[in-house]
Every structure is written in C-alpha cells, then in structure tokens.
Amino acid sequence: MFGYATNVTPKLMPLSHVLATKLGARLTKVRKNGTCLWLRLDGKTQVTVEYYNDKGAMVLVRVHTVLISTQHDETATNDEIATDLKEHVIKPVIPEKYLDEKTIFHLNPSDRFMIGGPHGVAAENVGVGYKARAEAEGRLLYPKLGYSHEVDLFVPPAVRVFCFKNNTICCNGINKQRVH
Secondary structure, rough: OOOOOOOOOOOOOOOHHHHHHHHHHHHHHHHHHHOOEEEEEEEEEEEHEEEEEEEEEEEEEEEEEEEEEEEEOOOHHHHHHHHHHHHHHHHHHHHHHHOOOOEEOOOOOOOOOOOOOOOOOOEOOOOOOOOOEOOOOOEEEEEEEOOEEEOOEEEEOEEEEEEEEEEEEHHHHHHHHOOO
C-alpha cells in the first residue's frame, strides 16, 4: 500500500482511489433506492488506472480494470449481476472517456457471494498451551495444540484466517463451502 497527492482529481487523491470509493457509495445507493433489489450489504471495489510517463510526468491514459465483488440474494444470476453493475453502478460513476474496449471488468469474479460481513467461522482452542497464529496475509495458519509442535496449514484460495487472540481462529471468505 502506498499513497501520494496528485492533481488528477480535485481532492488531490489518486483517481483509482476516488473511483473505487464512488463505486462503493453507488452500490449503497442502488441497494437502498431499490434499483438493484438483489444487492445485499457487503461489497468491495477496486479500480486500476493506466498512466504513461511523459518526461517524468505521469499522464492518465484510461481505466485498465474495474473489480466489484458484491453480496447478493440467492435469486440473482451472474449475468444479471454483471449487467446491473455495469449499467447502474459503473456507468454513472466512471466517465466514459476513461473506459474503452480493453477495459477489464471483474464482476463478482469469485462467483456466488450470498453470505457476507462477519458471517465467517470462528474456532476457539481451549487448553493448556493451545495457541495459533496466522501469517502471509491470512494464507497460512500455524495452530499449536497443547505443548506439541506447530502444525503448518495452508489456507484454501478465497479464504483468509485471522487470530484475534492467540487461541481464537477466525476464517472468512466469500465462498461459504470453503470457509466451513
């Protein structure tokens, strides 16, 4: 993660940050006003912007990639989600001049996302010497059961683990089957 000031936007923030924030706000708006009845509370956005270097000055070229993962009800199809996100969320937020035929759209790329928020799974290790730690941004879990050695566990893709206390393991992800 890095940050900087830029004159590309009036708020002196990077365009990718401004657009991702506006996409998140737009998701909330279309959920609350009923435009997209299938939308639920949890959502994530990311925008990648392409620049070129003109003698040391970075010049904005276009939006390279738009990623939106959003929680939805069980009735929404992937095609309906993608169509509605493009029409009701992306088009009103990202100026047309930044989008082109090469712009990549990842719309719910992990497929179904019906359980969101903190509805992951937590386990508490209770016992003398029971500890756990997570590393590599939640991709590795090292539980220690009793005074035995640590066990190395690799976490499946699309799942992350966190240890809020040394004996509490929390698993979260957008794929319920993988989390459980």
